[in-house]
Amino acid sequence: MAHHHDNDKEINYVGDSRVIEKKEKMVPKDYSEFPGKTEAFFPNFLLKEWMVAVVVLVGFMALVMTEEPPIGEQADPTNTGFLPVPDWYFLFLYELLKFKWASGPFVVIGTAIVPMLAFGALFLVPWLDTGKERRPMKRPITTGIMFLALIGTVALTWVAWDEHEKQLASLPKGEAEAKIVDQRDPAYDIYKNNACVNCHGQNLEGLQGPPLRGVGDYYKPKEIMKIMDEGKGNMPAGMFQGTALEKKQLADWLSKQKTGRKITEEQ
């Protein structure tokens, strides 16, 4: 609004309001005071910013087009075997709660005290670090604390992720409801004539061991042969006693045990 600052009047108002006009206004520093070349925001600088945005957008869309967004099975509250995992940016909090001093009777430390101290300090940092100096090297305490916090967060996230991957890998694969693929394959007889059948069942349905139906969704023949040789979980090493050729045949057949539900690359 256009104001006429009238020096004859004793009081000046802002526009047509009753707000009295202040003598001093908070006006940002004139940019010509900055050294070097300034540039108009619109359109010059905005165009350059848009160039940066385009580069990011291309990378982002490449990610979107190559990586299908995951969707699992519909939620089943009665599913007891599911390994819960939060989105990656919450993993550090999740991992924090696994420390002995931050869980069980001391869970308050993990859920309230540590996060409140850390995030409280982050919120209030302008009032904790009040010096005039802005360069990070010239305020070593602030910079140091932030670096330690960053390293801690990254380490916790990495450990949580790694642990989750390992837990996922140790879960038994295969599903009892899936169908047996290629029942007439001679490999099925190899299976029945070996120790496999005692734990995984006549029909691959699983007894003491997990079911092997649909196991091909998860393993390639080489990986299956490795499990036969080295064992996995409760399964001892060297359970398969047949010849190398039979082992190969059996592994090939087991890797064909796909549910067909998951859309894999080759389909």
Add this chain to the structure above:
Amino acid sequence: MLKNAYEWLDKRLDITPMWRDIADHEVPEHVNPAHHFSAFIYCFGGLTFFIVVIQILSGMFLALYYVPDIQNAWKSVDYLQNEIAFGQIVRGMHHWGASVSIVMLFLHTLRVFFTGSYKHPREFNWVIGMSIFFVMLGLGFTGYLLPWDNKAYFATKVGIQIAASVPYVGGAIATFLQGGEIVGAQTLARFFALHVFFLPAVLLGLLGAHFVLIRRQGISGPL
């Protein structure tokens, strides 16, 4: 012609000061990557906003198909992803955009922190920025449940259990988030409302305040 239209509008609406504030101001050299390549670190704030715009747009299109009830939520996501033209792309943008926006926000926060830009007179804008960070984390947490697959369900269950173990207020937080005693139909409806109405409204308000303050105070000077 265009000038006449502008004059006509300006006479009635006084748009010149608005235009000056939004578009017509100088950008100092030290934040301009065209002059110093290392100044790209000053781009992270703008890029965060760019990704947020992508999130809002892709979210609006997802809402055309998404059904927030426990019978149909998963089915509607499965349908829009596998049956609708470009559904997978739009959901992919929203899904990956959530992670990318957190990354950008994180980088922007680190830039502001290590350049000491939160110092006088910009203390308050730092607090607004941190609030934006927490609103974004809230959007991530509530959005994670919406596809209603096992991963979503059990992650939310654990998340709420963790919140419930906070002393004094934990029980109240858990009840508020769940809308009852279990993670179920109420929870999904609630998370949907929070994710689509409440949190975005707060986010837009905070972003507006963030930008107004940047214009009032200017960008912090060179180090």
